[in-house]
Amino acid sequence: MPRHNADNLPESLVLAARATKPVAFDPAKHLAFESPKSILTFQDIGQDNNGISPHAVSEPFPLFTEEAIMQMRAEIFREDILSRYYCATGRSSGQVRGHVPNDATFIRDAWNSPELLEVVSKVAGVELVPAIDYDIGHANIMINADGTENDCVAPGEATDASSEYCESAFGWHRDSYPFVVVTMLSDCEGMVGGETSIRTGSGEIMKARGPARGTAVVMQGRYVDHQATAAKGGRERISMVTSFRPKSHQIKDETTLRGVRNISDIPTLYTQYTEYKLANLEKRVHDELAKLRQSQQAAMGFDVGQTRNWLTEQRSFLDSMLSELQVH
């Protein structure tokens, strides 16, 4: 048996993964979407909306069937994946990230399926696509927690003392990407703790957790304070975090790499980020050029104010790329 480096995880996870026969993702078989009972807006949580849709966070709703969850777990705990993509985040916790697109094909295909994107976008209130491949199917794993998360470090908060571990999401933070879908991969029956908590504008703490494996929460994580909390009593708590950005190149995208830079292979992260950013810039230039040519044909003159506004917007687009692509 090839040795994996996930020494702080129980072998039972690997054995269960090995016993699961892989199947291809099939939306008809693997999606179990039911609309959330409610969706809280920024107004509901007492916060100004600085985001890209009025929706701040949904109630947990069913998204995946049991077979889909088993397939996802089987990919996360496959030995070749653990050996390449697992990183401890604490004494009994860790994360798997970077396994998409090449090694976890079920997870990749699930999060890219048009059927899934349609329902997730509906709950988000804006059309979304996965942010970058690197942040598809990021798994947060916590086993045998004693109810405290003191040895975990929130994204972007690493200090020298904590740097022996990867950063984890078990501390208050905002995400790098506009939207996130957090899917529960663990059994929640009788679970105490283990929620994704959010902090409202007035400091009130609200907890969201699926009542079952396969349920998910859609959250505008870039604009809402939130944290993962450990399940108490030695229960496993495994969640899958997939990040999203607006599909339209015209909508603002305040993605920052601050929370992911410390836990990513920099050339891969920078390549994926730069690729979609430049593709969006290209589309923006294309649209602006078409507008200019149309107005030229119609002999409509030249709108200096509009053009200057457009250029200013693109300058801040480029400035934000310059501040994200830090030299290491």
Ligand SMILES: O=C(O)CCC(=O)C(=O)O
């Ligand atoms: O696992 C969760 O409940 C949420 C995790 C999270 O916020 C993150 O990974 O950024």
Ligand SMILES: [Fe+2]
């Ligand atoms: Fe988060």
